[in-house]
Amino acid sequence: MNRQQFLLGFLTIPFYKHFLHETSDELLVLTGKKSPVLHNGLQFSASKAFAAMKKEAHASGIHLHIASAYRSYFRQLSIWNGKYERYRNQGLKGLELIHKINEFSAIPGTSRHHWGTDADVLDLAAMQPKNPLFAPHYVNSGGVYNKLYDWMSKNAPRFDFYETYTKDLTRTGFQFEPWHYSYLPIATEYLAKYNKNISLVNILSPELKGKDLLDEPYFRRYLQKYINGINTKLL
């Protein structure tokens, strides 16, 4: 490596460290098996943008709060396996059971919460309901998070945060989630890398319940319908 290459490489590290370089690391970060560098559950630039948004929301009487941001593969695995058991006990089986879990929950290794770019938000200034992540709280007038939802709809894009699982009826995949936002500058980059590099083999683990129902053709269709079934601004 000559001196100029060394300097260019050296200088770019701090500015581009949220982008992925090494292939093996890349696969692990994209699937939540390795954490990116995080601040408050988000990557640094996303966390900084979120803090600025939070400050502005506060001036409007909204206490913007992250209910859930980064989630590891193993955390998602425990959510997945818990729902698998619950729905199996209710009599569901086969792909019907998988589709039921997929209404709101991703297969471990495929959640955007693995990336440090996405957050579920609520408003701590409101009276807290028992089940916060419930769409009517956000979209119904008089809902406890309706003020938050209106504010976010108008203002979040100025901070590069976009609603991911919109109400758009032409969108496929996960149900409408008015609490879930993505930080566009990193998240679009990650999705492109995900689509290019991840196969079923990267997300499997011996502990994954229902894994025998999944094969590569199913996984390709799932990626199209669910992982790419998002707000088109984030594609």
Ligand SMILES: [Zn+2]
């Ligand atoms: Zn979420």
